[in-house]
Amino acid sequence: MDRRKRKSRKAIFDACVELSKEKDFQNMTVNEIVDRADLNRGTFYLHFADKFDMMNSFEDEMIEKIKDVLVNNIPKENFDKQFIQSRYNTVVYILKCYEENKELVQLLMSSSHSTSFQTKLRETLKRVLVDKIFPKLEINALTIPTDLFIIFFTSISLNLAEYTYQSEEPINNEYLAKFLINVIFHGPAKTLGLIVDNNLVPSMAEDEFQLFVKQFT
Known part of the structure; x- marks a missing residue:
């Protein structure tokens, strides 16, 4: 262009x-x-052909940015401690992606047209996870249906996007990523049958957790 x-x-x-x-x-x-x-x-x-084509174009632009973050951070490890530690950086990059495109995210998320963006995001996450990430992790089957797994992680991604554009305070991407990694891997990841050893991820200390919570109260 x-x-x-x-x-x-x-x-x-x-x-x-x-x-x-x-x-x-x-x-x-x-x-x-x-x-x-x-x-x-x-x-x-x-x-654009019309305003709907315009919004679809904006959606595709954001989806492509998220996809690039995920694809450029495809794990090279098995699902072990090394993999979990490396996913911290992925979360940081996703947060930065949302932050750098704050106005675009806000436009997409605040519109009544947002269900289209959510659907595209879910389809993209499914393709990346099933076609690129799961094979490298040697994940043949989850304890829950794959589509439910995708819905769960789409929800997390959308919540991150919403928080990014609604927050009036500067976002500490590194600290937020650490918090999210702990929440995901000590809770949902174990529930989904992806990990069985809680020692794989060090828990966030109580004083750190309280400090983080204060940012939202």
């Missing part, structure tokens, strides 16, 4: 972000978007 097209696409996106603070996506019109972006309708249609 050339510089002029990138600039006009960015103007359209910024206009949508501003309008989303005033009304839901369903109530936006192309005229309102181009007026706010200070563009003509013809420029809009050079990029």
